[in-house]
Amino acid sequence: MAYITFGGVDFRYGLDDPLIIRNFNLELERGELFTLVGPSGCGKTTVLHMLAGFESPSAGVLQVDARPVRGPQRDRIVIFQEPDSLYPWLTGLENVEFPLRVMGVPRAERRSRAEEALRLVGLHGHGEKHPGHLSGGMKQRIQLARALVLDAPVLLMDEPFAALDAQTRQILQEELVQIAARTQRTILFITHDIQEAIFLADRIGVMTAGPEATLKTIVDVPLPRPRMRGSAAFGLLYEEINQVLSVEVRRVLRREDSLL
Amino acid sequence: MSRALRASWPFSIKAFAFRADAASITVLSVLAVVLVWQVASTRWVPSILFPTPLKTAEAWMALVREGVLPYHVSVSLYRIALGFLLGTLVGVPVGLAMGLFRPVLILLEPYVQFFRFVPPVAWIIPAILWFGIGETSKIFLIFYTTVFLVLLNTMAGVAAVARNQIRSARCFGATRWQLFLWVSLPATMPYVLTGMRLAMGNSFAAVVGAEFIAAQAGLGFLIIDSGTWMATDRMFAGMLTLGLLGILADVLFRMVMARRAGRYLMPS
Numbered sequence: 001m002a003y004i005t006f007g008g009v010d011f012r013y014g015l016d017d018p019l020i021i022r023n024f025n026l027e028l029e030r031g032e033l034f035t036l037v038g039p040s041g042c043g044k045t046t047v048l049h050m051l052a053g054f055e056s057p058s059a060g061v062l063q064v065d066a067r068p069v070r071g072p073q074r075d076r077i078v079i080f081q082e083p084d085s086l087y088p089w090l091t092g093l094e095n096v097e098f099p100l101r102v103m104g105v106p107r108a109e110r111r112s113r114a115e116e117a118l119r120l121v122g123l124h125g126h127g128e129k130h131p132g133h134l135s136g137g138m139k140q141r142i143q144l145a146r147a148l149v150l151d152a153p154v155l156l157m158d159e160p161f162a163a164l165d166a167q168t169r170q171i172l173q174e175e176l177v178q179i180a181a182r183t184q185r186t187i188l189f190i191t192h193d194i195q196e197a198i199f200l201a202d203r204i205g206v207m208t209a210g211p212e213a214t215l216k217t218i219v220d221v222p223l224p225r226p227r228m229r230g231s232a233a234f235g236l237l238y239e240e241i242n243q244v245l246s247v248e249v250r251r252v253l254r255r256e257d258s259l260l
Numbered sequence: 261m262s263r264a265l266r267a268s269w270p271f272s273i274k275a276f277a278f279r280a281d282a283a284s285i286t287v288l289s290v291l292a293v294v295l296v297w298q299v300a301s302t303r304w305v306p307s308i309l310f311p312t313p314l315k316t317a318e319a320w321m322a323l324v325r326e327g328v329l330p331y332h333v334s335v336s337l338y339r340i341a342l343g344f345l346l347g348t349l350v351g352v353p354v355g356l357a358m359g360l361f362r363p364v365l366i367l368l369e370p371y372v373q374f375f376r377f378v379p380p381v382a383w384i385i386p387a388i389l390w391f392g393i394g395e396t397s398k399i400f401l402i403f404y405t406t407v408f409l410v411l412l413n414t415m416a417g418v419a420a421v422a423r424n425q426i427r428s429a430r431c432f433g434a435t436r437w438q439l440f441l442w443v444s445l446p447a448t449m450p451y452v453l454t455g456m457r458l459a460m461g462n463s464f465a466a467v468v469g470a471e472f473i474a475a476q477a478g479l480g481f482l483i484i485d486s487g488t489w490m491a492t493d494r495m496f497a498g499m500l501t502l503g504l505l506g507i508l509a510d511v512l513f514r515m516v517m518a519r520r521a522g523r524y525l526m527p528s
Binding site: 072085089098146 | 422424425427428429430431432433434438442443446447449523524526527528
C-alpha cells in the first residue's frame with residue numbers, strides 16, 4: 001500500500017459552494033519527491049493544505065501511512081512560499097529550535113539539534129540574526145531547517161522558491177535535491193515552474209484548470225542526477241509537460257476572456 | 261574635502277553626520293520660534309495676557325525654586341502613572357480575550373464601540389460627582405483613557421497575527437496554550453506597545469482636563485489657578501512643563517521599549 005493516498009478526494013468550502021477539487025487520485029511512495037504543476041488558481045495549494053491537515057476533504061480518502069489525516073501533525077511540515085511563517089521576534093536559531101521547544105526537548109539538546117539543522121541548509125553561524133535581517137533566500141533556508149530539525153518524514157513545500165531571484169533559486173533547488181537524497185524525506189513540492197519541476201522531481205503531476213480541478217496526468221522523470229538543465233532529454237521532457245500544461249492554461253485564459 | 265574622499269566615507273559616519281545635522285536644525289528651529297515669540301510679545305502685541313519667553317522662563321525658574329512646580333508635576337505624574345498602569349493591566353487581557361474568543365468579542369464589542377466615542381472629558385463631571393475631587397476621580401479618568409486605546413490596539417494585534425505563523429505552530433503540534441503564549445502573544449506585542457504609547461499622550465490631556473474642573477493640585481490646577489490670578493507667565497510656565505514632560509515621557513517609553521522589548525519590534 002502506498003505511503004500517502006488521495007482516493008477520490010473532493011473539496012469545497014461550504015455545502016453550497018462549487019467543487020474546487022473533484023475526484024483527485026494520487027499515491028506517493030515513501031522517500032519520493034513529487035512535484036505538482038498546474039495553472040495558477042487551479043487548487044494546487046488546496047491539495048497541499050488538505051494533506052497538511054489545514055483543510056479537510058469534502059469526500060474521498062486521504063491517508064498517510066495507512067492512517068486518515070485529521071488535522072496538522074508533526075509528521076508533515078509545511079514550507080510556505082512567503083517567509084511570513086517565521087517568528088520575527090525569535091532569532092534564526094530560535095526559530096529552528098521552536099518545534100523542539102513545543103515538544104519539550106531540553107534546552108541543550110534543542111540548541112545542538114537546531115545548529116545541526118542550520119548546518120544542513122548551509123546557514124551555520126548565521127543563527128543569531130532575526131529573520132527580518134536575513135535575505136529572502138536565507139529566510140527560506142531557515143524555514144527548511146525548521147522543518148528538518150523535527151525529522152518529520154513528510155515535507156510539504158508550497159512554491160517555496162518562487163519569490164527568490166533565479167540564481168538563489170537554482171542553488172536552493174540543488175541543495176534540496178541533495179538534502180532529500182540524504183535525509184530520505186517524502187516531499188510534495190508545488191511549483192508553476194516546469195524547469196524547477198523537472199530538475200527536482202521523481203514524478204511530476206499536472207493538474208487541470210479549475211474549478212473541479214483534478215490530476216490530468218503523471219509524468220515520470222527518468223533523468224539521472226545531477227540533472228543538466230541544458231541537456232536534450234531535459235528539453236524534450238520540458239516540451240512534453242509544457243504542451244499538456246498550456247492546454248490547461250489556455251482554458252483558463254479563454255474563460256477569463258469570456259468574462260470580459 | 262575632495263569628492264572622492266567624501267564618497268568613500270563609511271556609512272556610519274555619514275549617518276552620524278546626518279543625525280548631527282538633524283539635531284542642529286532642531287536647535288535652530290526652536291531658537292527661531294522663541295525669537296518670533298519674543299518679537300511678537302514685545303513689539304506686535306505687547307500685553308500682560310501674552311508673556312514674553314524671558315518672563316515665562318523667569319516664572320518657571322521661580323516656580324522650581326519655590327518647589328511649587330515639582331510638587332504639581334509629581335501630583336500629575338502620580339495620577340497619570342497609576343491610571344495608565346491600571347488601564348494597561350485591564351486593557352491588555354480584555355483585548356486579548358476579545359481577540360481570541362468570539363463569544364467574548366460578541367459580548368463586549370457593543371460597549372467598547374459605544375464608549376470609545378464617549379471621550380474622557382465627557383466623564384469629568386460624573387467622575388467628580390461620584391468619586392469627589394480627590395485622587396480617585398482623576399485616576400479613573402486616566403484609566404478610562406488608557407483602557408480603550410490599549411484594548412482596541414491589542415484586539416487589532418490579535419487579529420493581525422500572520423495566518424502562516426499559526427499554521428506552522430500547529431504543524432509542530434503546539435497546544436492551544438503554547439499557540440497563545442509563544443505565537444499570539446509575542447506577535448501582538450507591537451500593537452500593545454503602540455496602544456500604550458498613544459494612551460500615554462491622551463492621559464496627559466485627560467489629567468489636565470480633570471485638574472481644570474476640580475483639583476487642589478496638579479499641572480492643570482497650576483495653569484488654571486495662574487490664569488485666574490492673571491499670572492500669565494506662570495500659566496505659560498505650566499504649559500511649557502506639560503509639553504516638555506510629554507516629550508520626556510515618550511522618549512523614556514521608547515527607550516525602555518527598545519531595551520526591553522526590542523525583539524518584538526523586529527521587521528518580519
